[in-house]
Amino acid sequence: MKFGVVVFPGSNCDHDAFSAVSLNAGYSAQYLWHKDSQIPSDIDAIILPGGFSYGDYLRCGAIARFSPIMKEVVNFADRGGYVIGICNGFQILTESGLLPGVLLRNNSMKFICKDVFLKVENNTSAFTNKLIKGDILRIPVAHGEGNYFAEDDIIQELEDNNRVIFRYASPEGNVDDSTNLNGSINNIAGIINKNGNVLGMMPHPERYSDEILGCNDGINIFHSLANYLK
């Protein structure tokens, strides 16, 4: 199992994702440079890490989608390759059309960094097969624009097809307005694409992949994918 971690100018969770999948989860990993126009053939899955690609100027992820590597990431995904976009990575996925919808500014209009509780809504996906449906994961968020929005018909399609993977919930698993930290429709924290090979999520599983940091609820997302691709 080999992960490719894309480095855009302004990525700042690239090292974290790299060490989570390699040091903590025990898989191979390799950085992919934003100016590259080729993805090595031995890469099994690609991570678009968090950060502020190109300074997030103009709009989060809006410039990154035009980088040479993204053209290849889109091809990779179209061929069925597995892609995880975390935080800024999720924003880049929506900007590049690999996932529907858009991430608006948090309804508090402030950056939020804190632990949140995620309810696992679908454990049949490539990214969640090592989890239990209804499980509550403690994983941190750190974003200013994580408020998921899409047209009603898209939301309907996501819900009808079990494509909402994670929702913001209480530690007990209640999903309601009081647990919706940024205004996302239906408390959506993570979704997959139609073919199930692209995951976008605002919370940072790579941050809680090491017991020494107090929690490793995030690591099973990487293990799930490795298990699926075995």
Place this chain on the structure above:
Amino acid sequence: MIDNSKNLYSEIEVTVETAKELGLTENEYKMLCKNIGRTPTYTELGVYSVMWSEHCSYKNSIKLLKTLPRSGGRLLVEAGEENAGLVDIGNGYAICFKIESHNHPSAIEPFQGAATGVGGILRDIFTMGARPIAALNSLRFGELDNPRTKFLLNGVVEGISHYGNCFGVPTVGGEIYFDKCYHDNPLVNAMAVGIVKTDKTASAASKGKGNPVMIIGSSTGRDGIHGASLLASREFDEQTENMRPTVQVGDPFAEKLLLEATLELIEAGVIVGIQDMGAAGISCSTSEMSGRTGHGMIVNLDKVPLREKTMSAYEIMLSESQERMLAVIEKGKEQIAIDICHKWDVPCTEIGEVTDDGLLHIFRNNQKVVELNAEDLVLGGGAPQYDRESKEPEYLKETRNFNLEEIRIQKPMEGDFWEILKSPTIASKRWIFEQYDSQVRTNTVTIKGDAAIVRLKEIPGKAIALTTDCNSKYTYLDPYKGGMIAVAEAARNVVCTGAVPVAITNCLNFGNPYDPEVYWQFKEAIRGMGDACRALDTPVTGGNVSFHNESQKHAVYPTPTIGMLGIIDDLNLTMSMNFKSEEDEIFLIGNNREELGGSEYVKHYAEKVSGLAPEINMDEEMRLQKTILALIQSKTINSAHDISEGGLAICLAEKAISSDNLGCMIQIDDINVGKLFGESQSRVVVSCSPAKFGELVNTCSANNVPVQKIGDVQKEIFEIENYIKTDINSIKIKYNNAIADIMKEK
């Protein structure tokens, strides 16, 4: 007159009046004319004015700073030699750290002022070759119910959040105090911490005749001109608002790229010397880098990438545009440097070369505009150094005689507890710290304790503990003791997490040094810090002095902020403040002297900062810290939290708030205000299982430290017998929401 044999060009004719307009005194002007043996050009005068400003020259502080312990122990460079301190932590690595103020810019443009404060301190770290791994900040504002304070707090927090989050450094700690003395002049002190291999550090010294000089990073614009000399080196008055153009504008994305390019340049071995450009821009970097080694430089300003083509030599030399570095590259390795910068899309341009004549030769439009001896300009070289007059302040007569005895013996009212708990200085800073990314780089073990714990991926199992500290109410009442307490408490904070304190950085925020009363405060605070640092063997690695923190009405309280570094050799032996088990008993370690001077209680109750600052005895403090470390390392105790603002009552409340539904049942004989809210130093509250009671008592008595049982841990309830009984949730809600609620009020 300008010496025509040198063919120097001056935009205008310089007189003593011009010098005064730029903030130099008449004497300083005479001194510099004598140095160069002629009248300076306008650009030369500009360079002198910024280099001899308070901000760059430390002219009114350096003599006293030199009395602080500044070397020895684990220090790899002496304070002041490089851009930041460097502490050997073993295993071939060093921690690089420093704290710096950005008070004046933040007062007139809070967002950019705070943002560029963060940016500036981060550059100081990575210019040494270290990768920033943590940031902290120490902030002070006026009372929070004031609209201006809300505006400033909002702007400052957003500025820090914007810059630090985008750059990708976790903001892991700090402190915030609110007091009306900071209303006109808030304090924004930013600290950054980095890690570097000891054999991969970079120096800020230029050498090697003929080596090319490059400017790396952003282009140079008209922002920040005279930020150091005119804005940071004077008090606030009606004119200050007009000085907004002297505040720089930050671009964290540019800085992130500059970081990666700089570290790669250093790793590649092409760098001879490198210094970031902050205060005084190209003037400061060229003169300091050259002055350190007696070298010189030829610089052609026409080659500097400019935002506006028409900028004069004067403007280019004084611009404080952000995200720039000056680097001396080893001759022959230019192309490697250019390729690395190109990879990161960071502009780099050769603008000159190193000479061996000790002179700065600066050209613009084919005319020579500067020919100055570099060493004459810099601190430690020719920059002036003054002894200032000092005089014990008048106000101390009143504060010392303020009688607290009547208040001390009163039976406390329950309402006082709630008022103090939700006062912004005490209440949870969640509204603030949740706007900072505290976890990026996945090293943050905790931000919740007395100090933050950051693990080092480079050295598995090892970590550092970080905190900033200063209770300026104590320094106001007694700068000597207050300075000591600031150091002692910072050390106590890191000790409570299981770390050994090793070194400090300090940011000294004071009023106008030409006021003898302010200078007395400064002198006394330094004496206190020095004594504490010597006792604890935590030398000063560097830092910054910020004078002129005053408005027309009054100066801020003397605020010597301490940034403390502690080392944790074994991550399995750390400590946190929360209660762990309802079986545990609660102990107070240390002497309870019931001192109320300068306490939150007196500020709340009498609306005064008055009385005597708490006693501090460094021998007692050291014995306490030794005891706590021994108790943590032997796994005798299950929690530890030092007693500070708000005294024992608030300390216990904070322990309960941080716990998972565990509170306490406390018994105190003859309960009174002094016992509950007194702020005596050198005290820590711990909890431990009854089985470990013997070990606890033995360790304390072996170190001659008093220990007494004060109660038991219990579920859900927070109770101090004969005083307060409440459920933990009520406390949590009041404590957690206090600041957010005030910010919501119009």
